Amino acid sequence: METNLALLLLFAPFAGFLLNVFFGKKLSRNAAGILGTLAVAVSFGVTLFFFLQVNSTKVPVMVDLFKWMQLANFSVDFGFQLDQLSLLWLMFVTGIGTLIHMYSISYMHDDENIHKFFAYLNLFVFFMITLVMGSNLLIMFIGWEGVGLCSYLLIGFWYKNQDYNDAAKKAFIMNRIGDLGFLIGIFIIGYLFHTLDYTVIQTIITEGKFTIDAQWLSIAALCLFIGACGKSAQIPLYTWLPDAMAGPTPVSALIHAATMVTAGIFMITRMNFLFNLAPDVQSIIAVVGAVTALVAASIGLVQNDIKKVLAYSTVSQLGLMFLALGLGAYEIAVFHVITHAFFKACLFLGSGSVIHALHGEQDMRNMGGLRKVMKITFATFLISTLAISGLPPFSGFFSKDEILMAAYHENPVLWVIGSIASIMTAFYMFRLLYLTFYKDFRGTEEQKHHLHESPALITFPLIVLAILALVGGAISLPGSSWLNEYLAPVMAKPAAHHHLDNTAYMLMGIAVVGALIGIGIAYTKYIKKSEVPEPDSKITGLTKVLYNKFYVDELYMAIIVKPVYAIGSFFKNVTEVAISGFIFGLGRAANMLGSEGKTIQNGSIGFYLFVFVAGVCSIIGYIFLVK
Template sequence: MDTKLALLLLFAPFIGFLINIFLGKKSSGNLPGIRGTVAVAISFAVTLYFFLQVSSTKEAVMVDLFQWMKLANFDVHFAFQLDQLSLLWLMFVTGIGTLIHVYSISYMHDDENIHKFFAYLNLFVFFMITLVMGNNLLIMFIGWEGVGLCSYLLIGFWYKNQDYNDAAKKAFIMNRIGDLGFLIGIFIIGYLFHSLDYTDIRTVIETGSHHIDPTWLSIAALCLFIGACGKSAQIPLYTWLPDAMAGPTPVSALIHAATMVTAGIFMITRLNYVFDLAPEIQNIIAIVGAVTSLIAASIGLVQNDIKKVLAYSTVSQLGLMFLALGLGAYEIAVFHVITHAFFKACLFLGSGSVIHAMHGEQDMRYMGGLRKVMKVTFITFLISTLAISGLPPFAGFFSKDEILMTAFHHNKPLWVIGSVASIMTAFYMFRLLYLTFYKDFRGTEEQKKHLHESPGLITFPLIVLAVLAAVGGAISLPGNSWLNEYLAPVITRHAEHHHMGTTEYMLMAVAIVGALIGIGLAYAKYIKQSAVPGQDSEITGFAKVLYNKFYVDEIYTALIVKPIYALGSFFKNVTEVAISGFIFGLGKLANVLGAEGKTLQNGSIGFYLFAFVLGICSIIVYIFLAK
């Protein structure tokens, strides 16, 4: 029974993909969207069943389908496991995925390729489930590559715009760079442990059944982290994610808020017992996470595209999650993944609601006053903004505070960096809120006439996600963490339970005051002073550096892209010259031989008899010499 239900959980979205991709064109209206939504809802229902079962029995559900490959003392099974970590991930992948599908029915209603959109969404969910459910690194890699493919398809969904195609290619290529590191890490893990199965790897580490070279283990951990950097947009492989906002807004919410970008955190948490043996790599993870959080937050301060602000916010929040991972606080990183999925999905979908009302306009400089006509969108956006800013009692406060508290106790410089990034987060998120929803409308009169609240299929997911963003922190309250207890079977070294003493309360107060400072600065500038960001040509000084994202893309283009293009062009020209010279040379030789040969055909019978006798004599001489 469990095997059949597990396969239903996995293949329901894939069946939805097949039906929509092959039959969707013939379907009318919202039927492709309804089919795609039902497929993911089925997966959510089955996930909920397994979640309740495992919560009760405390035992993982294992589904071993068949032996995939066997080489001497190394074998891989095509198997899945539903334990506490995978089910927690599946809950928000399928749950939030269902809400985003519901939202997309209305958002993509007028698109001529709506059947393809829902087919790609279903395929993405299928690969994400594969990534999470697999019981070994090879199956995880299948899902890992699958979500990379689907992100390419969804980011470039509106393919008639070349900029969107470029963004899709950029995401695909930068992910391949990280994936190469991930693949090398998998090979090294297989060599060291003679297995890719999570349980086998953990057993070898815990029992010490054979010696593991610590140097090679550290190299493997570093390679795996490189893979995580690509998928979860960390320095230096983060620039694809802001450009990925080219895709439809539901894509931004699904891929870049709740699912694909959290794959790196999932992989490191799943292999926590490997990373615990590589403390130097954990230090690198913590430093990269903290620096990424700070840089992305600083860029977000001056962006004017509503989705770009949220994109850099995502990169920054992912940096905080990696900071927690690097400090060995895996449960806290997972906690922030969950709360971030709630409020960031709500923010992205809320931005989509705004863009829908503005008929495609994404520049906040031409918005304003929308809270008067979009009350549901505004209230849900406000709740999620309070959550991401880290104000109590909203979900983001508890998870972000746990990360900063852990950093304070382990590495105070990283705590300072994380705290500054959090203050910046509060500033740019309320900047976004004030520019979009407050003061007077700054768009055109034509836009103003058509402003309206979005339909129910769009606002319903916003309300659900806003409620979760408000109360989601209850799963891991200080001193009473359900989440830590739930994840205990899959985490070998548990995060320290903070005793709520004077220091801890002081840190909480500092975090709250920091958030209020960021909000206060945004209020003073954009409400009291009624400031509106200037046009691009008016931006000067360091603000211009931030607005142009520290010119990282330009640096990458100069140092990497152009040299590769030049090298490719060189070999292309060399190859063309070599091939064309050889081919054309044969043609010229044939022409010369033909031109000379045709002069022999002059009609002289005497010459023909001479050639005949010469040929016969040559044959006789050859035969005589051969004997």
């Protein structure tokens, strides 16, 4: 029964994909959306069943289907592992996925290819489930590449716009760079352990069955981290994620809030027993995470596209998660993944509700005053903004505070960097809130005339996510963490229970005061002084540098893209010259032979007879000589 249910969990979204691909065109728009939503809802129901079972029995569900590979002393099984970590991930992947599918029924209603959109969403969820459920690194890699493919399809869904196609290609290519590192890491682990199965590798490490080369182990961990940098948008492979906002807003919410970008955190947490043996790599992860959090937050300070602000916010929050991973605080990273999934999905869907009401407008300079006509969207957006800003009692306060507390005890410099990034987060999120929902409306009269609250299919998911953003921190309260106890069986070094002391209260106070400072600055600028960001042409100085994202894209274009194009153009020209020279040379030789040969066709009967006799004599002579 467990095997059948696990297969139902996996293949329900795939069935939705197939049905929408082959029959979706014949269905009504709502029917295609309902079909796609039900497919993911079935997976959520099965996940909930397994989650309650494993939470009760503490025994993971292992599904071994067949022997996949057997090569000398290396073997890989095709199976699935439903333990505490994978089920926790599946809960918010399928749960939030269901809400986003429901939201998309209304949001994408007028799109002519709505059936294709839901097919791609279902396929994405299928590959994400594969990534999370797999019992070894090779199955994870299948899902890893699958979500990369689906992100390409979804980001470039509106393919008639070439800029969107370019954004999709950018995401695909930058992810392939990271994936190469991931693949090399898999090869090294296969060589070291003769298997890719998580439980077998962990058993070998914990029981010390044979000596493992520490240097190669560190190289493998570093390669896995490179893969995580690509998928989870860390420096230097982060620039694809803000451009991925080209896709429809539900895509942004699904891929960049709760699923694909958390794959890197999942992989490192899953392999925590390996990373614990590579402290140098952990230090690199912590530093990269902290720097990414700071850089992305600073860029988000001045962005004017509502989705771009949220995109850089996602990169920054992912940086904080990697900071926790680098400190060995895997449970804290998972905690922030969960709370982030709640409030960031709500924020993305809320921005989509605003864009929907303004008929595609995304520039916050042309918004304002929307709280008067979009009360549900505003209320849910406010709750999620308070959560991401780290104010109590909202969920983000607890998870972000845990990360900063761990950083303070391990590396005060990283704590300072993380704290500054958090203050910036509070500022730019309330900047977004004030510019979008407060003061007077700054759009066109036509937009103002059509302002309205979004339909129930859009507001219902917002309400559910806002409630989760409010109460989600309860899963890991200071001094009493259900999450830490739940994850203990899958952690090589389970988190120690800590008690609140004066230092903890001091750090909480500093975090809250920092958030209030950021909010206060935003309030002064955009409410008291009623400032509105200047037009692009008037932006100067440091603001211009931040607005242009430190010119990283231009730098990559100059030192990587253009040289690659130049090399490709060189070899293209050389190849064309070589091939054309060879083929045209053959053609010229044939023409020359033809030109010379036609001179003997002069119409002289005597010459023809002479050649005929000479030929016959040559043949006869050759025959006699051979005999």
